[in-house]
Amino acid sequence: MKRAVVMGGSYAGLFAARVLSDFAEEVVVLEADDTIGTAGIGRRAPQRRQLHALLAMGHTQLERWFPGxxxxxxxxxxxxxxxxxxxxxxxxxxxxxxxxxxxxxxxRPFLESAVRGRVAALENVRLVTGRATGLVLERGRVRGVRTAGGEVLDAWFAVDAMGRSSRLGGWLEQEGWERAPVDRMKVDxxxxxxxxxxxxxxxxxxxxxxxxxxxxxxxxxxxxxxxxxxxxxxxxxxxxxxxxxxxxxxxxxxxxxxxxxxxxxxxxxxxxxxxxxxxxxxxFAESLRRDYGRLGRFPGGLVVVGDALTSVNPVYGQGLTLAALEANSLAVHLRSGAAAREPAWGYFRRASAVVGAAWQLSTTADLAQPHVTGPYPPGYRLTRWAGDRITEASLVDPAVDATYMNVVNMIEHPRALTRPAVLLRAARVLLTGSGRR
Ligand SMILES: Cc1cc2nc3c(=O)[nH]c(=O)nc-3n(C[C@H](O)[C@H](O)[C@H](O)COP(=O)(O)OP(=O)(O)OC[C@H]3O[C@@H](n4cnc5c(N)ncnc54)[C@H](O)[C@@H]3O)c2cc1C
Missing domain, CATH: 3.30.9.10 (D-Amino Acid Oxidase, subunit A, domain 2)
Structure with a gap:
């Protein structure tokens, strides 16, 4: 593709830019915040000042895309x-x-600044300060990105990496497209x-x-x-x-x-x-997931990554890792030979596999809080009961804990915890007290 424009130059936008640098002649990262600076603390994403843990899978992906x-x-x-x-x-x-x-x-600022430094050093990537204000669509495809200065940046491909408060839904609605269905869980x-x-x-x-x-x-x-x-x-x-x-x-x-x-x-x-x-x-009021994959139609040449797609309760430390795994989904989608200017259903399908896993883990755990009142997924009581027993077994048994930590670290899907071998082991540990430290 010729030019790809990434709207939002925080963690998810930087990973998307790294991926796109392998597919586009030029990648422009448009970041509205001119206060990020070398310290990496910007006004617009204040969560940067909170402790950020990078899960093991997020670390693996960091090394994958930015070796060394x-x-x-x-x-x-x-x-x-x-x-x-x-x-x-x-x-x-x-x-x-x-x-x-x-x-x-x-x-987070130290980590993000290092990633930004690597992305800025890529020959075909430009980091630009500016605010995206809309998309130019032509025949159902992205043709450009409007900026606050009234300029239009021509684009073959655009990425929404504008965080939780992304306005993409409103922009699309104005042009006659549907907004994505949103799942929410209030966590307060x-x-x-x-x-x-x-x-x-x-x-x-x-x-x-x-x-x-x-x-x-x-x-x-x-x-x-x-x-x-x-x-x-x-x-x-x-x-x-x-x-x-x-x-x-x-x-x-x-x-x-x-x-x-x-x-x-x-x-x-x-x-x-x-x-x-x-x-x-x-x-942090609520977790939210915008499910673009459930739409019947969507503009070609457009994807959504990071918190703009899904933002989950931060206590499980999943956000940065999700952003990296979504970047992988984008890379696999583009490598699959899919036409970049067509609707990126293949991307949304792949991303929803990782997003779904993170959502399942965080919302199932959130529902254990008395003030969180749903929505409850089917079979919640049983899942919760089994989850509690596995947590208890993971306290004493290294083998159960290995699977548990793989799930926490997003190395394995939460369904790994319901593998018969894990359930049997947990049951044996709890019934016989045979766990080893
Ligand atoms: C309190 C808290 C603690 C957290 N702790 C962890 C943790 O321990 N581990 C973890 O992995 N994750 C954690 N997270 C989640 C993590 O912070 C997010 O998942 C991550 O910041 C998402 O990155 P992003 O690039 O999608 O969005 P953001 O980091 O929110 O960045 C969005 C960017 O888009 C820019 N932007 C917005 N609108 C425009 C526009 N119109 N034009 C151009 N640019 C625009 C903004 O200036 C901003 O830089 C935490 C979140 C919170 C709230």
Missing amino acids: LTAELVAGGARLGEGDEVRFFVDGRPKASASGARMLGAS LGYATGTFRRGDELRDTVIVHSSAGPASGYQPTLTEPGGMVAVEDDRWSVVLAGYADDRPGTDPEEFRTRMRRGVEPLRTVADACAMTDEVVTYH
């Missing part, structure tokens, strides 16, 4: 967590250590991230994740849910999360008090480390 980037990030101060350096807790209990997965400890989540100076207090810890589970009825009664990541510049990025009225605020002392109700690594940092920055909060 892990080494670059680690040389710049990021930490690579391996084996026991990655510590998961449920209801305050450490999980059986089983996963061979590696997880990268880096702040409060997030707060604090940053601490990192010393020698926990040398062998890179990632900590602590969640409520079956023993507490998924409530923060046994321990404070939260997480922390060792990031560049010798800092800990610490997140606390609470639902409905239990949202953490910006007061630093309250933040430390809540950390002291958490698992041992959180308590250690609360007691030993100085805060380096203000606490920043974020309210």
Whole structure:
């Protein structure tokens, strides 16, 4: 194709641009935010300031599309967590250590800036500051992207990577196309991230994740849910999360008090480390999925990626990995010989497989919260019961935990947890108490 225009130059837009650089003569990434800068913190995607964990699959995809980037990030101060350096807790209990997965400890701005640097260095990619305001469509296909300056950028192919609040649906509606059906799940989540100076207090810890589970009825009664990541510049990025009225605020002392109700690594940092920055909060009202694949017609030469397609409860850390897997879906679609200027049904079908898996995992877990009132998928009670038993077994049995962590890390589909071998093993562990640490 001649020119592809990516609307939105954050994580998903950058991955899409990397993929398109293999297929288009020229790729233009149009990013509205001129405040992202070298520090990588922009005004328009404020979630960048919250702790971001990159799941193992997201890390694999990062290396796939940007080989050597892990080494670059680690040389710049990021930490690579391996084996026991990655510590998961449920209801305050450490999980059986089983996963061979590696997880990268880096702040979102640091990670995203490195990706942006690599994309900017591609010969046929241009990063441009500007706001997309609409599409020019001709005979049912994308012909250009309108910008705030009144200019039209000719385009053979366009990507919506404008995040959760993308206006693509409205633009298409104005041109006589249908909006995509939207699935929603209200979660009413409060997030707060604090940053601490990192010393020698926990040398062998890179990632900590602590969640409520079956023993507490998924409530923060046994321990404070939260997480922390060792990031560049010798800092800990610490997140606390609470639902409905239990949202953490910006007061630093309250933040430390809540950390002291958490698992041992959180308590250690609360007691030993100085805060380096203000606490920043974020309210996440609902998960949403725009299902373009269910439409009867859609313009040719247009795809949607990242949060513009699906944005799920951040406590499961799936967003960046989803963006990368959608980039893979785009690459496979374009490589399949599909005509780039036709409707990209092949892309939407592939992307919906990964999106569906992430949606299933996050919404099934969200429904365990009493204030989340549906919609309940068919068979929810049984899924939930089985899920609880598998979580319990994963606390003590490395083999069950290996599958569990593969699902959490998006290496395997959630259906892996219902494989007979996994169910039998979990049942045996729970009935005989035969799990090994
Ligand atoms: C509190 C919180 C914590 C999270 N934690 C994690 C985590 O631990 N791990 C994880 O993997 N994910 C996490 N996520 C999810 C992750 O942040 C998102 O999935 C990710 O930012 C999606 O990237 P994106 O590029 O699709 O959208 P965004 O990052 O939102 O970027 C959209 C971009 O589009 C630009 N834009 C918008 N409109 C226009 C326009 N008209 N023209 C041009 N540009 C435009 C914006 O300026 C912005 O840069 C978290 C999310 C939240 C809210």
